[in-house]
Amino acid sequence: MGETPVATASSTPEPQSPVEKPVVLEERAVDECRPVKVIVIGAGISGILAGIRLPQRIQNLDLVIYEKNPEVGGTWYENRYPGVACDIPSHSYQASFEPNPSWSRFYAPGAEIGEYWKHVAKKYGVYRYLQPSRKVLEAKFNDATSKWQLKIQKLETPNQEIFEDECDVLFACIGALNDWKWPDIKGLHDFKGKLLHSATWEDDYDYQEKDVAVIGIGSSAIQIVPTMQKKVKKIDHYARGKTWIAMPFASEFAEAKNPDGKDFYFTDADIQKFKEDPEHFYAYRRELEHELNSAHTITMRGSDLQKGAVEFFTENMRKKLASKPEVFDSLLPPFPPACRRLTPGPGYLEAIAQDNVNFISEEISYVTAEGIVTKDGKSRPVDAIICATGFDTTWTKRFPIIGREGRILAEKWKDHPDTYISIATDGFPNYFMSLGPNSGVGTGSLTIVLERVVDYVCKAVEKIQKENIRTIEAKASSVRNFQKYCDSYFPNTVFSMKCRSWYKGGTYDGKVSALWPGSCLHAERVLSSPRWEDWEYEYINDSDHGWLGNGWTMADVKPEADRAYYLEHGQVDMPPVIV
Structure with missing residues (x-):
């Protein structure tokens, strides 16, 4: 049997220490802000x-x-359809640092919201950076x-x-x-009348005394229908989906409403009081936001607020659609409020109860050059089709x-x-x-x-x-x-x-x-x-210690700097004195 080799110093290499990279200081002060x-x-x-x-x-x-x-404004620049408005109270839809006491309505019109944000952009210099x-x-x-x-x-x-x-x-x-889109309806672009989408509205289109079709049951359609209903000859409102029409959120904070009860607004006296008494306005705004932020439990399954909303909204919808119970049956959802976006829709229920609104829950089959044909074979000619069918x-x-x-x-x-x-x-x-x-x-x-x-x-x-x-x-x-x-x-x-x-x-x-x-x-x-x-x-x-810089601060290297800045009056954190 051969001998077992004996390890020697010459045959076993010494373990090598990892080679450390030389420490190179970053040529920057520790508090320097690089471009x-x-x-x-x-x-x-x-x-x-x-x-x-x-x-x-x-x-x-x-x-x-x-x-x-x-122009600036985003959705409030792009959406100009009839009736476009905020669907939450205006005073809760503004910058915290730029309160507006002059909103004309509780749910401000889209153009007014757009002007507000243009004002904010101008006042604070945003246009300097805008392309x-x-x-x-x-x-x-x-x-x-x-x-x-x-x-x-x-x-x-x-x-x-x-x-x-x-x-x-x-x-x-x-x-x-x-990112708006046309609905996927056969023959839609064969229509020879006016074809519009709520997200690309043509301001110069005159729909007065026209027969129009509005497709959709989302927030846009719920605002378009009551606005157009007053001016058109007839509306065919195609609404296959079901949705809750809520009572206006926190409407007790609106100071007044139109005689028909469809629109909440602020009087000139209300606005003047907001302007002249900033403390009153500040208190109003805080109380309103407190109320809105207290509604979160409506989104929780089985909550008391959720159960109460079902009863309250159902009764409100039933009452306002009393003249068209079949519409109430078509519209009332089997799912709870807030499952889909909850819309207050001032005036919507009143509008679809009118004689010149035809609420159609039947599915659309196709569109012809003259109008819309539903699955039951019924054809309804119109002058214009408005697609309030949303976005991708x-x-x-x-x-x-x-x-x-x-x-x-x-x-x-x-x-x-x-x-x-x-x-x-x-x-x-x-x-x-x-x-x-x-x-x-x-x-x-x-x-x-x-x-x-x-x-x-x-x-x-x-x-x-x-x-x-x-x-x-x-x-x-x-x-x-x-x-x-x-x-x-x-x-x-x-x-x-x-x-x-x-x-x-x-x-x-x-x-x-x-x-x-x-x-x-x-x-x-x-x-x-x-x-x-x-x-x-x-x-x-690749220097994970580079944040330490080169041992200097900006106060060290700027001759005019205050090198006792930590003692600046009013900046010292004073603990309470315990007697």
């Missing part, structure tokens, strides 16, 4: 807020806001440079020139309800958004749009969204949630600037965990019950993809306090 470029897509409410807060809070900022329309009539065609993340590269079309030029731009951070403020709510049919390693957002979201707290998703670094999937609120103030989203993005941009961060990206585990939370939350709500709703991407029983999983106040609190541990980071020069 950063942010591109905002869209100049609706979110884009306007971004155009205000980003320049206010971010130093060394290059900001561009691209908007496909020639209107610019349509984004593609946004692609460059892995090598960690920049977003965009292709943009100049819509107002004769040849609609396409150019490119790039940025460090991309903030999509494109909204959920602006699948979140995937916009321009291509291409993230890390060529991943396309539409493919990632083809089954279900997954996000981290509605503002980001994994695989798409330095990319944020406002009004993305799971961002809407079923009750309460949407505008305060939009403000908090913008606040969050401001904090993220500041973190990128000051902490030597090249990319910030929601962790895949954070996205999964938020989706697990949504899957646990929504079964307890009426939103997940069987009703066809854009909350669920237009399905009856799909996942709830449009709404925040909680109350308005829950969203406000979550978005107010970022959990930075839910994100992952890449650092400039």
Whole structure:
């Protein structure tokens, strides 16, 4: 038997210590804000807020806001159909920092809302950063440079020139309800009369004394019908779906109403009092928002408020449709209130009870050159067809958004749009969204949630600037965990019950993809306090200690700086004195 070899010093190599990279200090002060470029897509409410807060809070900022329309306003610029209005109280649909005491109505007309947000944009300098009539065609993340590269079309030029731009951070403020579509009805475009969609209304169309058809039973149709009913000869209202028509939300806060009870408004005396007595106005607004934010329990299955709403809304609908009980039977839903978007619809029930409105629940078969034919074979000629049939709510049919390693957002979201707290998703670094999937609120103030989203993005941009961060990206585990939370939350709500709703991407029983999983106040609190541990980071020069800079602060290197700033009067945090 051979001898076992004996290990010697010469035959066994010594373990080697890993080679440490030399420490190289970043040539920057610890609190220095490096230059950063942010591109905002869209100049609706979110884009306007971004155009205000980003320049206010971010130093060394290059900001561009691209908007496909020639003016700011988003949905309030695009939607100009008859009767378009806010369907929540006006005083809850404004910026927290720019209260408007002069709303003419409790549910302000769309044009008035559009003018308010134009005023806000002008007052706070948003137009300095706005590039209107610019349509984004593609946004692609460059892995090598960690920049977003965009292709943009100049819509107002004769040849609609396409150019490119790039940025460090991309903030999509494109909204959920602006990708309108025609309904899929055979022969629709063979119609020889006037064909209109509520989202692309032609202001110069005169519908007075016409026979018109209105297709749809969503919020737009519910506003169009009572407005047109007073002026047209006849309305054929095609409404296959069922829906709750709520009593106007918090209507006790409206100071007056028209004699017919259809519209709530503020008198000149009311508005003057709001203007002359800011404390009275402030108290009114707070009490109103308190009331609206107290309604969240209506969304919970089996709650007392939900049960009470069923009884109250049913009786209201039955009473106002007493002259047409068959319409009441067709309209009354089998699902609970708020399963689909709850609409107050002032004047709608009164309008469809009128003799010149023909409520048709029969399914449409096809459209001819003269009018509409239903499944029962009945043909109804009309002068105009108005499609109030909504928008594409699948979140995937916009321009291509291409993230890390060529991943396309539409493919990632083809089954279900997954996000981290509605503002980001994994695989798409330095990319944020406002009004993305799971961002809407079923009750309460949407505008305060939009403000908090913008606040969050401001904090993220500041973190990128000051902490030597090249990319910030929601962790895949954070996205999964938020989706697990949504899957646990929504079964307890009426939103997940069987009703066809854009909350669920237009399905009856799909996942709830449009709404925040909680109350308005829950969203406000979550978005107010970022959990930075839910994100992952890449650092400039791959230096995870680079945020420490070179040992200096900006106060050290600027001769004129105050180097005792921590003792500034009024800035010292004084603890209470205990006697």
